[in-house]
Amino acid sequence: MRFVLALLACVACAHGAMSRQVASYDIKATLDTKTHIITGHEVLTWVNDSPDTVPALRLHLYMNAFSNSKSTFFRESGGQLRGDQFKGDEWGWIDIRKMELDDADLTGAIRFVHPDDNNADDRTVIEVPLPRPVKPGETIQVSIVFETKMPMVFARTGFHKDFYLGGQWFPKIGVWETAGFRYSTAGAWNCHQFHANSEFFANFGKYHIELTVPSPMVVGATGELKSRTESRGRTTYTFEQEDVTDFAWTAQPTYLREERMFLADKETTPQEVAAAAKLHGIPESEVRLSDVKMIALVQPEHREQMERHFASLRAALKWFGLWYGRYPYKTITVVDPPANAAGAGGMEYPTFITAGTFWKLPPESRLLEEVTVHEFGHQFWMQLVATNEFEESPLDEGFNTYSTSKVMDQVFNGMGELPLRFMGVNLWKLLGFPGLRSNSMNRAQYLLFPSGDNLLRPAWQYYNSTSYGINSYYKTGVALDTLEAHLGHDTMARVMRTYHQRWRFRHPTARDFQKVANEVSGQNLDWFFDQFFFGNRQLDYSVGDVINRQQRTPLGAVDRNGKRVVVTRKEAEAQDDKNDDNKNFKKQYECTVKVRRLGDAAVPVEVWIHFKDGGTEKRTWDGQYRWVKYTFLRGSEIDWVEVDPGRKYALDISYANNSWESDYNIRLSTSWTMQLLFWIQNISLWMTSLA
Amino acid sequence: MTVLQAIRGAAGRVALRKRMMVAYWFFHTLMAAFVAVPLAGVAVSNLGHSRYGAELARGFDLSWLVEVYFYLQGGPLAAILPMVLLAVFLLFLGSIFLSGGAVKMLVYDGPDYSPRMFYEGCGRYFWRFLRLTLYSMIFYGTALILQRILRKLADQAWGEGMEDHQLTIAGWVVSGITIVLFALVSTAMDYAKVRLVTDDSRKSLRAAFGSMRLVLTHLGKTMGVWLVLMVFLAVFAGLYLPLSNWLHGGGAGKILTLILVQQLYVFGRVWLRMMAWGAAVELDPFVRPKPLPPLEPVFVPVAPGPEPPEFLAGATAEPEV
Incomplete structure (x- = not known):
């Protein structure tokens, strides 16, 4: 089977291509800005790279998610996404006017299917039985004439006035999964309906798109612009890109368009390249990055933010490249959607991302940088390591959250501050609020719903949208931070790069990542993955009782010089008094510490017990039983106890109960109480002013 | 009387009431x-006994707040929250109670201060001021409605546009207007309190509307005082905030200094509150319409009436009924 798959893979690889080009598209499309309708002709070239004979095709018609309120997307989302509500009556849809295969008209055979939720009203997936099955290794070309009506933008795609963002706009084939491919046990189509959360899983291919729009439009899209021809007030843009999984575009007449070059040799120092090569044990030539053309399409009122987009892209291209492998495409386009089209912002498509910002966003707020770096990061996870976002969204969003945080901390010193300014005064700083650290923000959001769902679930089957977000983004980010703390920075860096490189232009699963982690670290990490990736165990260690008992003279019948002597209470007390008065007497304490596992996750953990004489005892507890007791006979009492002192387990839901110290923190309690009192006094005085 | 004269007069009045300010x-x-x-x-x-506390004191971590929330939700938090809400309500009532005594002492022209007089004012005016607070909701409500209308108008004008900045600027303008409207109502209520104390009146509603009319008809003077006091507040805050940032996270000495600085700032705000009332006391006699003087008796010569009819004895007298 493996041999057959490898053979078919070679067949599927075009000359010089980096991926198996299974699904390629040649589309000619024209946008009518009066009706907001795209009329298009698509030639889909599909290679059956499996050993199966495929009797039918399945395609996504995702624009139908916006056709009415009965679609699965609308039912799940309630007609809103990330706070943007669908308003008005500009619905969207896609119709296939004609579908042909080798002169055979398939149009009449098209039927809608609903593999995820049996919602008969959902029209986002079609199945087309073929006149004859596609044999293993065979390539077919399907001709499709389609018409797409763009919706008013509120969820990623659509239009607002003369702004257009074309995502999920053309008929797109699903992924045929043969037995042994990902989790598949038998050959079948993996073609999910369009859901409120998550939207990507596709084969790699070559895209050749000719898009015709009114000439005043400024256009940006996936891939490289090959030509631009104008005729009778309309301009046709031809874009091409190989080895990608999707194609998106944007058009707006008032975009400010600028280009900059990411010059690899200027952006990286030889020392950085050498350090990365040494860390991964690979030649420097393998680490070196390539030059990339960066294109920004920015709203005129955000003119002064243009360079911030380029700086963010530079940071992301450099560090993602050095850590995981060079960005293999020649362009990256960042789009800044206008006001009232924020729903199109913060999105990722191959070599094409959309940003998120505000007018006069202060430089100390890193919102723009964070969004741009994050959306770029998807190029490395959703795009290059093309996991199934429907079924394992954390492998894209979560891995990207982890990577984004690292870039933000490395380059921008975290997430900066919230934009809190009044008449030019930075109130955030003036009020003494701390800077926002990325990992701390991730942990804060994880703690909102730490174990309500398994980390990995189909995106539409989480408890709710919040749980989807927390698990897909933040909990995964925190879990990877935890794994890094456990393995150490260098090992984790090797795990991540190996995983990325091994699965680049392929479609791995969480189990594949687990295998790489085990292999590269040389450890069996199944305990980690089983509890936190595939399960939903809650981690919470706590210091329980700490008892220091001074050793007193023993009572009763004791053995002294081989003779049994009965020590009475009176004698013992007298001896104790004598000892207490004797300054040279060395007191002994029986010190007992109990450490508890309050959560249901069991992980090996370090416990440090520090004594007042300066000595420290270090223990490692496997955490298997609910608690463990340590007893020491020492000349001094316990000063403090700390579980997981290196803060390896960011997944621990409480840091506060991980330690105990004998001295009550009067400074903290006084300081915080007085701080709180101060603010309440102020609020009270405002109330007095108003009343 | 000018704004500065009112401020100077208020400062004099407040200076006489140092003990009252401390009590307040x-x-x-x-x-x-x-x-x-x-x-x-x-x-x-x-x-208290966690080493994490010291870590947070050095550099605060927002995730701790969520950690506490997660641990306390449904349990202690549910028990604490109603208590805190009740305490906030009592704080609100307490503020109204204290303001009665403070305004009374500021209106009173004598030099001496006695706690008895202060608390007598607190008790005497509590219900009047409480009613006044409730009536002030009418004005605050109106201000909020106005704000809503302005926001809606801005939204209609620019809400569907392709640019942020018009709506953002409009938002700033509307927020500014709302602050000024709230300040206007707050100032009017200060004058209403002064009026209730000066006149020893129980008519809170009349005082509220009368004072609002007064503030609107003498906008320059009344709001001028508010503006000057806001400048004072900005200066206090400008001094306090950088100093407190510097003192944060320090040792015991710095913590004690911080507490002292914080309470000085709060005392400064108490002074500003007294100044607001004091200025209202100063301005009130000059801006409040004078009541009409009582009508003096006018001598009206009585016109000589018709001569009584001559009594005619035994004539046609009517019998009494």
């Missing part, structure tokens, strides 16, 4: 402590 500050602090201590207790019980 003390009771305010006491009431605030009823809210602060249980809340701080949550933090301290969570961190």
Whole structure:
């Protein structure tokens, strides 16, 4: 089977291509800005790279998610996404006017299917039985004439006035999964309906798109612009890109368009390249990055933010490249959607991302940088390591959250501050609020719903949208931070790069990542993955009782010089008094510490017990039983106890109960109480002013 | 009387009432402590013996707040929250109570201060001021409605546009207008309090509307005072905030200094509150329409009436019924 798959893979690889080009598209499309309708002709070239004979095709018609309120997307989302509500009556849809295969008209055979939720009203997936099955290794070309009506933008795609963002706009084939491919046990189509959360899983291919729009439009899209021809007030843009999984575009007449070059040799120092090569044990030539053309399409009122987009892209291209492998495409386009089209912002498509910002966003707020770096990061996870976002969204969003945080901390010193300014005064700083650290923000959001769902679930089957977000983004980010703390920075860096490189232009699963982690670290990490990736165990260690008992003279019948002597209470007390008065007497304490596992996750953990004489005892507890007791006979009492002192387990839901110290923190309690009192006094005085 | 004269006069009045200000500050602090201590207790019980506390004191971590929330939700938090809400309500009532005494002492022209007089004012005017607070809701409500209307208008004009900046600027303008409207109502209520005390009147509703009319008809003077006091507040805050940032996270000495600086700032705010009332007391006689003087008796010569009919004895007298 493996041999057959490898053979078919070679067949599927075009000359010089980096991926198996299974699904390629040649589309000619024209946008009518009066009706907001795209009329298009698509030639889909599909290679059956499996050993199966495929009797039918399945395609996504995702624009139908916006056709009415009965679609699965609308039912799940309630007609809103990330706070943007669908308003008005500009619905969207896609119709296939004609579908042909080798002169055979398939149009009449098209039927809608609903593999995820049996919602008969959902029209986002079609199945087309073929006149004859596609044999293993065979390539077919399907001709499709389609018409797409763009919706008013509120969820990623659509239009607002003369702004257009074309995502999920053309008929797109699903992924045929043969037995042994990902989790598949038998050959079948993996073609999910369009859901409120998550939207990507596709084969790699070559895209050749000719898009015709009114000439005043400024256009940006996936891939490289090959030509631009104008005729009778309309301009046709031809874009091409190989080895990608999707194609998106944007058009707006008032975009400010600028280009900059990411010059690899200027952006990286030889020392950085050498350090990365040494860390991964690979030649420097393998680490070196390539030059990339960066294109920004920015709203005129955000003119002064243009360079911030380029700086963010530079940071992301450099560090993602050095850590995981060079960005293999020649362009990256960042789009800044206008006001009232924020729903199109913060999105990722191959070599094409959309940003998120505000007018006069202060430089100390890193919102723009964070969004741009994050959306770029998807190029490395959703795009290059093309996991199934429907079924394992954390492998894209979560891995990207982890990577984004690292870039933000490395380059921008975290997430900066919230934009809190009044008449030019930075109130955030003036009020003494701390800077926002990325990992701390991730942990804060994880703690909102730490174990309500398994980390990995189909995106539409989480408890709710919040749980989807927390698990897909933040909990995964925190879990990877935890794994890094456990393995150490260098090992984790090797795990991540190996995983990325091994699965680049392929479609791995969480189990594949687990295998790489085990292999590269040389450890069996199944305990980690089983509890936190595939399960939903809650981690919470706590210091329980700490008892220091001074050793007193023993009572009763004791053995002294081989003779049994009965020590009475009176004698013992007298001896104790004598000892207490004797300054040279060395007191002994029986010190007992109990450490508890309050959560249901069991992980090996370090416990440090520090004594007042300066000595420290270090223990490692496997955490298997609910608690463990340590007893020491020492000349001094316990000063403090700390579980997981290196803060390896960011997944621990409480840091506060991980330690105990004998001295009550009067400074903290006084300081915080007085701080709180101060603010309440102020609020009270405002109330007095108003009343 | 000019704005500066009013401020100077108010400063003089307030300077005579130092002991009252201390009492006002003390009771305010006491009431605030009823809210602060249980809340701080949550933090301290969570961190008092934890090494994480020292770490947070060095560099605060927002995730701790969520950690506390996660641990307390449904349990202690559910028990603490109603108590805190009740304490905030009592704090609100306490503020109204204290303001009665403060305004009374500021209106009173004598040099001496006695706690008896202060508390007598607190008790005497509490219900009047409470009613006044309730009536002030009419004005605050109107201000909020106006704000809503302005926001809606801005939204209609620019809400569907392709640019942020018009709506953002409009938002700033509307927020500014709302602050000024709130200041206007607050100032009017200060004058209403002064009026209720000066006239020893129970007519809170009449005082509220009368004072609002007064503030609107003497906008320059009344709001001028508010503006000057706002400048004072900005100066106080400008001095306090950088200093407190510098003192944060320090040793015991710095913590004690910070507490002192914080309470000085609060005392400064108490002074500003007294100044607002004091200025209202100063301005009130000059801006309040004078009541019409009582009508003096006018001598009206009585016109000689018709001569009584001549009594005619035994003539046609009517019998009494």
